[in-house]
Amino acid sequence: MGAPQSTWLFVLLLLTQGLPPRVAAEGPESSDGPSSGQEPVWLTDVPTAVEFIAAAEVAVIGFFQDLEIPAVSVFHSMVKQFQDVAFGVSTNSEVLTHYNITGNTISLFRLVDNEQLHLDSEGIENIDDTKLSRFIEINSLHLVTEYNPVTVIGLFNSLIPIHLLLMINKASPGYEENMQRYQKAAKQFRGKILFILVNSGVKENGKVISFFKLKESQLPALAIYQTLDDEWETLPIAEVSEEQVQNLCDGFLQGKRLRDNHESEERAQKVEL
Template identity: 20%
Template sequence: MTKFTVLFLGILLINGYFAEDEIKEDEGVLVLNDENFDAAIKKHSNILVELYAPWCGHCQKLAPEYAKAAQRLAKEDLPIKLAKVDATENQALHDKYITRGYPTIKFFQNGEAIDFNGKRDRNGIVEWLKSKTGLTVKTLETAEEIDEFTKRNNVVLVGYYKDEKEAEEFKKLAISIEDIPIGFVSDAKLAEKALKLKKNGLVLFKASDSESLKYEDKLAGVKDWLEKNKKPLISEFSQSDANLIFGGDQKEFIVLFYKESEGTQKLKNDFRTAAKQFKGTIQFVQVNVLVETNDRIGDFFGVNPEDIPTIRAMSRKDGLKKYQPSKNKLGSSDIAKFAEDFKADKLELYLKSEKLPEDWDQGLITVLVGKNFDQVARDPKKHVLVEFYAPWCVHCQNLIPVWDRLGELYKDNENVIIAKMDATLNEVDGITIRALPTISLFPKDKKENVDFTGELNLKEIVEFLVKETGEEPNGEVEEPKVEGEETAEQKEGEETKEKVEEATESAETDDSKEEKSSESSEEHDEL
């Protein structure tokens, strides 16, 4: 090997190894790009990376919390870094990691990536990272520390293992336990006095339940035991605990909506009485609608202000399905009967629907709502192309002139209907909208609809329609002008969207996501 070759390779190695040293920081967060990404991942064995878009409302909301989390990690001198990537400026990273929408957050541990699924605030980010790196277990040395630790959180797990090997196994197990703060006691006298444990074991504390639960069996069974017992008899809904409440293996829920006042205690007592009959089978949840961050969860369940107090049911067994009582009776026996009918599948499925406009079929674009969707979209004599949109969605706003022009091109075609439906106010059984806008064709000669996955322009939409139906447009396919600037109304809509998503994300799970999904990209907002 020549001296030149050795020198050249040396320069490459030095540049590659020290590339991360040149990485800029923004409020404690590393700023990565296509060039320095690999070097940063190689240097830091624990690094959380947010791939964002500058225009994304969710990313803007996350930014200050993300920075505070990075600063807290640095202050606590923890071996974890936070980084961010503008995915709109770094195409290689965008193509590799963006599969649904913004922000996409990945945790890289020794180069291996997993999805971040913790709470999107500074404390949630830090605690999730601690849990993934084995830093989550807090050592408790006094009865006062145990008392403070158990009172600080709704659900807490404390373990006592005097054997060093078992203690290490417990701490390794703790890494895989999410959403629950975990404490550790090594002193035998303290364990007996404060935890009532005379031998190795765990104690589960739940703030909403008076009793604590012991586990003194093998560590291998801890996760199954936790899954069955970690949720209280009644869960008080909050956005911060939404994943804990609606996640996991639990599939059925009864939800009480109420306004906190002096007169609500009897209602809560009746709700608790009914809940005891279904412990372990149905999770009972309370929602105080006077809490500002809870407003959109009511919209999600179809609860009107005049209905409150009221109850609803939700199932995740086969997609996401919601139910409401025929009569708003809330005695303990009435609630129990509603729950029994829910379990027995005797309730009528609830689907949101707007009132049908009188001129719904008079314009170039046919207006669909929940009530007339099947009648129109599944007409065996028509090809029906539907845009599922939201009024606040920037990309939906930009699509309006394209959709209007499409309506003009097919207005005289008796075989084709160009339609639209507000996906925030209407629901259809069997269809779950994950990105906005979603364009889907309901062919007249097929039972299954076909999603459009191309670029949101007139040319590609027409090509898709012709390919699937054989129906040609009547006129020239010229792209209409589309304004790219975000209006004040659209910005306000983005804020509304965030509130809606807070409610829907709380109840959405992988079960419903798999039912029907659409790609999210720069041309789609996530619903």
């Protein structure tokens, strides 16, 4: 981002300190997501590659001029590990040219913000399972991304400045139905708002919840946040509804904020002190 680091994202990074260094990214799986095949898809021409990338929330493609390099076997080993990521391979010169690839490269494409990220040639030469797995875990942002110590780095680097957080216990009754409605709403705001899931059943996530001045008794809740100016709103809810999410997002995008309410609360607290 070109703007200064926001308070919220800075806090998110601080919250990861002392937590396990590697946590598998658990994004809600989409019914129309990539299949759990054991081999990457061969992309033999530009139209096939374009269609493949457009159909996946997260696509990882190995652009290889040489299939004998060690990186190829490392790349293939990732397919089983990441069931919710689409993997493709191309050696076609026209495909490589279309994506401005000049050497052996592994690239990750994100639907949520149309971002294209590359491992450079030097990184490819020294790649191993751990490094490539980390690259994919950190950068795999979905239409709904679950917050954890690994995905927070990708959230921090997202091109989308407005984040919507659903804070809910994944063990609560009706969770699956709520998530389906939340995912459906997320599709309407692709490229405008980044949708995040915060599992309130995870003890460490209590710090995220308290950042928005929410209590466990007020959950589930939605919190929408503008990373560029630290504006935010919260909305305790009984359950997720598409209309409710859409109204909150539309209002925030149009500048209809309830920030005055927060300021009034803060002033009242100061007066009491």
